[in-house]
Amino acid sequence: MSETLLEVKGLKKYYPIRKGFFNKAQGFVKAVDDISFSVRKGETFGLVGESGCGKSTTGRSLLRLIEPTAGEISFEGQDITKLSMEEMRRRRRDMQFVFQDPFSSLDPRHTVQRILEEPLIVHGAGNSMQRKAAVERLADVVGLAKAHLQRYPHQFSGGQRQRIGIARALALQPKLIIADEPVSALDVSIQSQVINLMQDLQREFGLTYIFIAHDLSVVKHICDRVAVMYLGRIVEVSGKHRLYDEPQHPYTQALLSAVPEPDPDFRKERIILQGEVPSPANAPAGCAFNTRCPRVMDVCRNVRPPLLESGAGHLTACHLYDREAGIRFA
Template identity: 65%
Template sequence: MSELLLEVSGLKKYFPITGGLLGGVKGEVKAVDDVSFHVRKGETLGIVGESGCGKSTTGRLLMRLIEASDGKIVFEDKEITSMSMSELRKIRRDIQMVFQDPYASLNPRHTVEKILEEPLIVHGIGTKEERKRRVHEMLEVVGLSSYHARRYPHQFSGGQRQRIGIAKALMTKPKLIIADEPVSALDVSIQAQVLNLMKDIQKEFGLTYIFISHDLGVVRHISDRVGVMYLGRLIELADSEELYENPKHPYTKVLLSAVPTPDPDIKRETILIKGELPSPANPPLGCAFHTRCSECMDICKTTRPVGQGENGHFVACHLYNKE
């Protein structure tokens, strides 16, 4: 087993709801609610779930782009959550992010060379000549050419812009890359190219990924382990093949039943989910999924399930409670 790179325990992010004439706090949105997991060096952890489940908020918490309400984030035995901004800047050399919309994350007024050089300038890395050489090297790595450095983001296709976003994340030689829906805005054929590029880069540079997506097909292609989130909670976590072949949580089964299969001879029953997604401002008592679950029991309505783990397969569901 490779050593731990990142360990997250009890992570929470509650956003206050304000309103009224005096602008007082009326409640809170539990965007991330007591999430724990770890990531080992060299692996890819996929985090999946429908819109509003808290997966993107989790990614931003790990970078401390937003501050956690509670919990600990430990990167290489250093606790990020209690660091000062000056200490955090050093850590951010090792943790970089690839965003969903490559056009929104690239400054339209700057050339590609200036965009890619910026992280090196911020962290005081290299001379001007060394930075320029690094820019050209990273463009080649992601399948572009050095002459692209003189162009602006609007002169590239969506797939090329995402390659530039990946090159930017690689500039500081990070150890961990958090990819937040990095291919969801791209055509299917381009998605495959970018995913294969990310896998090749991972092997070449020994990278570790946290890959966030709503698409279980995409996540299966790239992930070693997969975590499923629902309404701010991590409800199942297992090795990729184990999760796809032997899902345990009723919600995971629903998600997987909707994933199309390329083999027309395989007939898969689609599991219909009832009801609407509850509001994270007013989550259900007990199990968050109980209002939509076909296997709901009385205990599910009142008691939050404790996560059970066996052979690396974690599930938070009363169906598997051994007590």
């Protein structure tokens, strides 16, 4: 087993709901509510879930683009939540971000040359000649022509813009790239181009990815291990084959069964969930999924299930798999 690159322990991000004259916090939106996971060097770790489950907040908290409320984030053994802003800024050399929307994440007034050079300038990498050479190499790596460098973002299609976003993230030769829905704004035929590019780059530069997405088929294709989130919590983590073949948490089971397969002969047993995701400002007590779970028990409404190992590297937060839960509750 390869070494751990990133270890997250008890990460929380609460947003206070302020009301009244003194702006007193009347409660919290628990966007990320006590999650822990670790990412190994060289793997692609997927974070999946539906809108509002906290996957993007988690991704941003890891780089402290959003300041976490509590928890520990160790990157190469160093707890980065304790770093000062300046130290953190320098640390981000090794941790980069690719955003979902290639239309709003590139400065429209800068040429591609300038966009790709910026991180090099900010981190004081090389002189202007070296930087120019580096930018040309980057463009080449992601499949952009040299002539493209003098153009502006609006002159490119969505797929090409996402290539620029990826090249920018690669500029400082980071160890970890967090990609938040990098292909969901793209058309199917372009989506596969970008996925293939990301896999090639990973092989070439030994990158580690955290891949945040809602599309379960894309996640299965690109990831090695996957964590499923629901209402700010991780409900299940496992190697992708185990997770997709033998999902344990009733939410994972329902989620996987809901994905339509592009094959008219492939019929699967569909679990249609009733109702909708509750508001994270008012999460149910006990297991967050208890309001929609087809196998809900009494204990689920009172006790939050811990994330426990239920097989080789397979963790599930569900009372169905916790033999001692009944005893503890009684």
